[in-house]
Amino acid sequence: xxxxxxxxxQRMELKKLAEQLNKKRAFLELTIAGNESSDLTYRDIVGxxxxxxxxxxxxxxxxxxxxxxxxxxxxxSDVNEAxxxxxxxxxGRCIDCKKDIDSSRLHAYPEAKRCLICKEKxxxxxxxxIGHRL
Ligand SMILES: [Zn+2]
Numbered sequence: 001x002x003x004x005x006x007x008x009x010q011r012m013e014l015k016k017l018a019e020q021l022n023k024k025r026a027f028l029e030l031t032i033a034g035n036e037s038s039d040l041t042y043r044d045i046v047g048x049x050x051x052x053x054x055x056x057x058x059x060x061x062x063x064x065x066x067x068x069x070x071x072x073x074x075x076x077s078d079v080n081e082a083x084x085x086x087x088x089x090x091x092g093r094c095i096d097c098k099k100d101i102d103s104s105r106l107h108a109y110p111e112a113k114r115c116l117i118c119k120e121k122x123x124x125x126x127x128x129x130i131g132h133r134l
Contacts, residue, residue: 018086021079024111028076029109032069078111085113092127094118 006014007106085091096118105112114122 004072014086014091017091017106018083020110021083025076025079025083028072028079031072032076075111078113081113082111096122 006040082091083092092103092106093099094101095113097115099115101112101115106117112119
């Protein structure tokens, strides 16, 4: 998805992804603000979830033990970066290989900054480094 010469359907898709990112950001900010004790759920904020990405995000959040604050902060920064990339017209491009990220991947993870191949490489490197430290 390049910024120039977007078709109408691509523009719609980008708008949808931006909305998804905004909702995600609103929820993450609430979580960071210390709403652990409140009864608000992801569903209360975004309404009915219709797709599997939202569904899995909602269920991962319901397990607050596993969903650490550190992870919330990291995700929020990824979400903010993705919204910034949309504004600058360079959304959907892998930060490593500069190729377009698969649209199915963007729907599952609208904040994705790497394509699947680069993400796997990145995570392999990272877990390797952590393994050495231990
Ligand atoms: Zn890549």
